[in-house]
Amino acid sequence: MVVRGGRLVDVHTAQVYAADVAVKGERIAAVGKVEGAIGADTEVLDASGRFICPGFIDTHQHSYEAHLNMTEYARVLLEHGTTTVSEAFYGMGFVSGVRGVRESLDELRRTPVRVLFMVPILAYLQNRELGLPVTPCCPTADELIEMLDWPECRGLEEPPYIPILEKDPFFLDLFERTVAGGKVVTGHGCGLSGPELQAYAAAGASSDHEAVTAVEALERARLGMWVSMREGSGASNVRQLVEALVENKVDSRSFCFCGDEAEFLRLHRQGHLDYCLRLAVGAGADPVKAVQAATINAASLLGVDKDIGSVAPGKLADMVIVDDLAGFNVFAVIAAGRPVWHDRRMLASLRRPDYADWMRETVKVRRELTLQDLRIPAPPGRSRVMVRVIGVTDGSLISDDLRIEVEVKSGEIGQDTSQDLLKAAMVDRFGRFEGAGLGLIRGFGLKRGAVGTSYNGLCQNLLVVGADDRDMLLALERMAALGGGFVVVAGGKVLAELPLPLYGLLTDLSLEEATARMESVYRAMRGLGCGLSKGPLHTLAFTGVCGEIGHLKIGHAGLFDVAARRFAPIVID
Numbered sequence: 001m002v003v004r005g006g007r008l009v010d011v012h013t014a015q016v017y018a019a020d021v022a023v024k025g026e027r028i029a030a031v032g033k034v035e036g037a038i039g040a041d042t043e044v045l046d047a048s049g050r051f052i053c054p055g056f057i058d059t060h061q062h063s064y065e066a067h068l069n070m071t072e073y074a075r076v077l078l079e080h081g082t083t084t085v086s087e088a089f090y091g092m093g094f095v096s097g098v099r100g101v102r103e104s105l106d107e108l109r110r111t112p113v114r115v116l117f118m119v120p121i122l123a124y125l126q127n128r129e130l131g132l133p134v135t136p137c138c139p140t141a142d143e144l145i146e147m148l149d150w151p152e153c154r155g156l157e158e159p160p161y162i163p164i165l166e167k168d169p170f171f172l173d174l175f176e177r178t179v180a181g182g183k184v185v186t187g188h189g190c191g192l193s194g195p196e197l198q199a200y201a202a203a204g205a206s207s208d209h210e211a212v213t214a215v216e217a218l219e220r221a222r223l224g225m226w227v228s229m230r231e232g233s234g235a236s237n238v239r240q241l242v243e244a245l246v247e248n249k250v251d252s253r254s255f256c257f258c259g260d261e262a263e264f265l266r267l268h269r270q271g272h273l274d275y276c277l278r279l280a281v282g283a284g285a286d287p288v289k290a291v292q293a294a295t296i297n298a299a300s301l302l303g304v305d306k307d308i309g310s311v312a313p314g315k316l317a318d319m320v321i322v323d324d325l326a327g328f329n330v331f332a333v334i335a336a337g338r339p340v341w342h343d344r345r346m347l348a349s350l351r352r353p354d355y356a357d358w359m360r361e362t363v364k365v366r367r368e369l370t371l372q373d374l375r376i377p378a379p380p381g382r383s384r385v386m387v388r389v390i391g392v393t394d395g396s397l398i399s400d401d402l403r404i405e406v407e408v409k410s411g412e413i414g415q416d417t418s419q420d421l422l423k424a425a426m427v428d429r430f431g432r433f434e435g436a437g438l439g440l441i442r443g444f445g446l447k448r449g450a451v452g453t454s455y456n457g458l459c460q461n462l463l464v465v466g467a468d469d470r471d472m473l474l475a476l477e478r479m480a481a482l483g484g485g486f487v488v489v490a491g492g493k494v495l496a497e498l499p500l501p502l503y504g505l506l507t508d509l510s511l512e513e514a515t516a517r518m519e520s521v522y523r524a525m526r527g528l529g530c531g532l533s534k535g536p537l538h539t540l541a542f543t544g545v546c547g548e549i550g551h552l553k554i555g556h557a558g559l560f561d562v563a564a565r566r567f568a569p570i571v572i573d
Helices: 071-076 089-109 121-125 140-150 169-180 192-201 214-222 238-246 264-269 271-283 288-296 295-302 469-482 511-527 536-541
Strands: 002-005 006-009 015-018 022-024 027-032 044-046 051-054 056-058 082-087 112-120 153-158 184-188 205-208 226-230 255-258 319-322 330-335 338-342 384-391 400-406 422-427 437-442 452-453 464-467 486-489 493-499 550-554 557-561
Touching: 022 071, 051 330, 056 255, 056 295, 056 338, 071 082, 071 089, 071 264, 071 511, 082 153, 089 112, 089 121, 112 121, 112 140, 121 140, 121 153, 121 169, 140 153, 140 169, 140 330, 153 169, 169 184, 169 486, 184 192, 184 330, 184 536, 192 205, 214 226, 226 295, 238 255, 238 271, 255 271, 255 288, 255 295, 264 511, 271 288, 288 295, 288 511, 338 557, 384 550, 422 469, 422 550, 452 469, 452 536, 464 469, 469 486, 469 493, 469 511, 486 511, 511 536
Parallel strands: 002 044, 006 051, 056 082, 082 112, 112 153, 153 184, 184 205, 205 226, 226 255, 384 437, 437 557
Antiparallel strands: 002 022, 006 015, 022 027, 051 319, 319 330, 330 338, 384 400, 422 437, 422 464, 452 464, 452 486, 486 493, 550 557
């Protein structure tokens, strides 16, 4: 095959010039003048007037937070030019152990998407460093070491810093094994700075996707760490980080992109790394340097730059042809030497498998819930009380620890939509604990009804927020009946839902079917008053306890103070 007539974005020299590309099998044979490679049977892809880029590489993406099955997930990645992802499948491992990880990896590898497998540290760690119990199918320490030796494995995915700073022997050994084996540790240093950040980097953490300010990004780059600039659904950081880099004239060679927790509707409608590129260029980045961040920089971080990340002889033939270097509209995608997307049409054959029953039968509520389980009693004799409230911010995974005075009614503490004060409830979906963990939450804006999700960070329990207890109860019941999902309820009726029957996290529907369902969920949420625009379901998900991401969260037993590492009372005496 030959790609002819385009202008090559050369990420090695940071130049753009006219060049054709000849492909033999899975690899690039020649770049430049390749007329001699064109024969009677040569497939020619016309790139006239367009730009040839290396295939885009995501350095840190959680497929389970996109909520598509792996086959449809591949579809949405390829249509936006992403040919390689760094992925650990930890959500599936959280629920179903190593079997869930292996099944998901194998399904995605059957598509044209190149998978750089990372050991799912969070499937093992979960919230144990906070003193919380792990799930029944939690991978063991021995299984993590076994996965490190899988042939597809490139390293460890985001081991949090707490075990390293506390000198946990197992994690120190795991870091040493990984580095000694020539593999990479992609880090997770939320809020980390100073000597602690240096210790984390010295132990082997090569990158971090949790930098949200210019100060954090620059500190990491100065320590030789890669900064994976995140553009997720719950956290949006690319624009502000790029603006800061441009303003401070920081060299971009240590920067790349990731989607982290981007959900599929955002990916499908707005884009993946092509969207990151548009944001970066719009924020003042040089277009070629932005492409470098999405390609060769990412490949260098992950230790695969000998094979991918640039368009050069001998490299694997992963390429993206875009209309221009501002909008980055994807015209064609070539993966491993074969066209898979062309002029808004999917050329690759993508067929979903038949999913096993064990992938579907994962939501097990210990007993039937009642309205009594959602009641928050007030101290006797009090007409007003001061309470702790989870405060959410649009576009952030961090939730605040608020103090608000509320009125007691009939001996209970309840919702007050005039103050944007809603009730939140988390119910264990692994059959371990009875009842619901309760709390109050501000920032969702619901005026009535309830919204539920079976996806939530490092809990993966049933989680609901609502203005009415009966609607909250119905949402919980409906999620359990579906085997997981997103559910919107009001007035005792289900208004919209997207079933997530695979692990309680993924849909088994096609991209088209799932898109229609998800759009109806968001319409229903807006109709109830939700004003969050940047992934409201992901914002809800991260009100659940999620490692060191602060500050006040909710768990299976109620409010959780992350800094103190303990459950906290709602009422402040």
